[in-house]
Amino acid sequence: MSDTYRFSFGPWNIHEGADPFGPTVRPAIAFAKKLPMYKKLGFDAVQFHDDDAVPNVDDKSAAEVAKEAAQVKAMLAGEGLVGEFVAPRLWEDPKGIDGGFTANDPAGRRWAIDRARRAIDIANSLGTKLIVLWLAREGTYIREAKNAIDAHRHLVEALNAMLEHDAAVEIAIEPKPNEPMDHAYIPTIGHALAIAHQTVEPDRVGGLIESAHALLAGLDPSDEMAFALAAGKLWSVHLNDQNGLKFDEDKTFGGANLRSAYNQVRVLELAGYARTGRFVGLDVKAMRSQKAEAAHLHLSNSRTIFLKLVDKVRSFPKDVESRYIAERNYEALELAVIEHLLGD
Ligand code: XUL
Ligand code: MN
Numbered sequence: 001m002s003d004t005y006r007f008s009f010g011p012w013n014i015h016e017g018a019d020p021f022g023p024t025v026r027p028a029i030a031f032a033k034k035l036p037m038y039k040k041l042g043f044d045a046v047q048f049h050d051d052d053a054v055p056n057v058d059d060k061s062a063a064e065v066a067k068e069a070a071q072v073k074a075m076l077a078g079e080g081l082v083g084e085f086v087a088p089r090l091w092e093d094p095k096g097i098d099g100g101f102t103a104n105d106p107a108g109r110r111w112a113i114d115r116a117r118r119a120i121d122i123a124n125s126l127g128t129k130l131i132v133l134w135l136a137r138e139g140t141y142i143r144e145a146k147n148a149i150d151a152h153r154h155l156v157e158a159l160n161a162m163l164e165h166d167a168a169v170e171i172a173i174e175p176k177p178n179e180p181m182d183h184a185y186i187p188t189i190g191h192a193l194a195i196a197h198q199t200v201e202p203d204r205v206g207g208l209i210e211s212a213h214a215l216l217a218g219l220d221p222s223d224e225m226a227f228a229l230a231a232g233k234l235w236s237v238h239l240n241d242q243n244g245l246k247f248d249e250d251k252t253f254g255g256a257n258l259r260s261a262y263n264q265v266r267v268l269e270l271a272g273y274a275r276t277g278r279f280v281g282l283d284v285k286a287m288r289s290q291k292a293e294a295a296h297l298h299l300s301n302s303r304t305i306f307l308k309l310v311d312k313v314r315s316f317p318k319d320v321e322s323r324y325i326a327e328r329n330y331e332a333l334e335l336a337v338i339e340h341l342l343g344d
Contacts, residue, residue, distance in 0.1 A: 005310065007303050008045035008084040008236075008279040009038075011052050014296055017288040026292040035079045041300045045082050045279050049089040050119040053126060057118055058093070065118060069125030076126070083126035084279045085172065085236065088112075088119035091136035091180065099137040101158035102151035102185065109154060113161045120166045130235060131162065132208055134174040139181035151185055152195065159199045171205045172235040175224075176213040179248050187217050189224045193231060206233035210283055211264060212242035212250060222263040229271040238283035239264065239302065250285040253302035254309065262341060265309040280306065316340050 011034050016024035031052065038046065051057050054068045076083060090100035090112050098104055100112025116131070123131055138155065140146050162171060173196070177187035186192050189207045196205035207228045214221040228234035241251040241261065254261035268274070282302050286295040316337070324333035 003274050005274045005280050005306070006044045006277075007042060007306075008047050008281045009043055009299055010047035010049070010283070012049070013282065013284055013299060015285060017286070017290075017295075019288055022288070025288060026290075026295055032075065035075060035081065037296060038079060038081055041296060042303050043299070044080075045084040046076060047084050047132075047281055048086045048122070048126065050086055050115070050122050051089050053083075053086065053122050057122070058115065062118075062121065065121060066125050069122045073126050083123070083128045084281065085128055085130040085132045086119045086123040086126065087132040087134060087174075088116045090115060096137055099139065099146075099151075101135070102138045102146060102154050104146060109158070113158050116158065116162050117165045120162060120169050123169070124166070129166075129168045129170050131169055131171045132174055132236065133171060134176065135184060135186050136176075136180060138186070139178075139184035141182045143183075148185065155185065155195060156198045159195070159205060163199060163201045163204055169204065170235065172208040173205065174208040174210060174213070174238065175217070176210065176248070177217040179216070188214075188219060189228050193228065193233060196233070206231075206235040208236040208238060208281070209234065210238035210240065211253070211260075212240050212248050212283075213238075215242040215260075216245065216248065218245070220263070221260065222267040225264060225267050226271075229267065229273075234271070234273070234278075236278060236281045237264075237268075238281050239306065240282065240284045250283055252284055252298045252305070253282060254305040258305075258309075258341060259337075261305065262309050262312060262337075265306060266313045269310065269313045312341060 011031055014029055014034055016026045016028050018024045053072045054065050057065060090096040095108055095111045098108060101109060103109050120131055159171060162169060173186060173192035175186050175188050175192050176184055178184060189209060192207045196202045199205050209221060209224045209228060211221040214224040225234055239253040241253055241256040242249050243256040282299060284298045284302050286298045320336050
């Protein structure tokens with residue numbers, strides 16, 4: 001494996017601009033029309049929700065699901081792309097209204113596990129063993145709505161059911177502290193890896209860190225990544241940016257805090273992430289005010305900023321770093337970093 005990074009994004013990252021306060025502002029682009037955009041923008045892999053690959057997945061037989069997913073794999077191959085992961089989209093279906101895996105209604109929990117198994121089948125047909133779990137509605141709006149102790153045990157049961165469904169599947173939990181719920185049960189990578197260790201196969205449960213999610217939890221994204229990297233469990237990232245504690249903004253990587261972005265790249269470099277062959281995933285959205293004809297620039301710009309920061313990390317003088325660390329002169333180290341970022 002080389003030191004060259006490879007990038008991915010999901011079809012939802014090219015979107016029509018709807019938000020909770022207003023409708024779409026750009027025409028929809030069909031999935032088949034998005035695929036040829038990937039290579040042009042510098043990307044090699046597609047992130048999927050289960051129903052991005054197989055729409056209305058609940059209403060189809062296992063054979064139909066396998067056939068449609070195989071067709072998508074052929075479309076990917078035609079564009080020189082691969083599928084990075086599949087994430088079961090439990091949060092849009094009315095059956096998941098109270099959460100899927102942690103629903104109070106046992107029928108809801110059974111549906112969620114069944115849907116997750118289908119997502120694994122789709123991943124197999126697409127040629128990837130990586131499943132991402134963003135646990136969107138696995139939480140509450142008010143604490144009294146669920147027994148949180150039972151809810152965490154239900155999460156372990158769901159993970160076990162997925163691990164037992166397929167002996168090769170690997171599950172990367174994508175923690176997020178809130179939104180859509182007031183509070184989500186797995187808000188940080190620490191929670192994710194702790195729950196991994198309660199499953200029947202901890203080695204097959206890891207994490208995906210999204211920059212904005214870590215920031216919403218009041219944490220440093222690079223340290224969240226480091227926690228997973230130290231355990232050999234950073235299986236993907238969702239790089240983006242976030243301007244303070246507000247809604248999940250999914251801004252262009254480095255667009256709000258270049259120093260934080262630099263440190264996320266630095267930790268990936270320290271870990272030799274590029275050599276693992278895993279993808280650098282982006283989860284960015286164009287501003288709603290962006291014109292349709294240029295509503296893909298957030299993707300190529302995020303990648304450009306990432307690669308420029310790789311150069312910055314690699315070119316930071318190591319002797320200067322070692323000297324200031326040895327002298328415990330972190331004020332001098334900080335100025336050296338800022339001057340380096342400013343190009344001085
Ligand atoms: C939600 C989010 C999702 C996941 C994939 O905040 O980040 O797009 O990344 O399900
Ligand atoms: Mn994400």
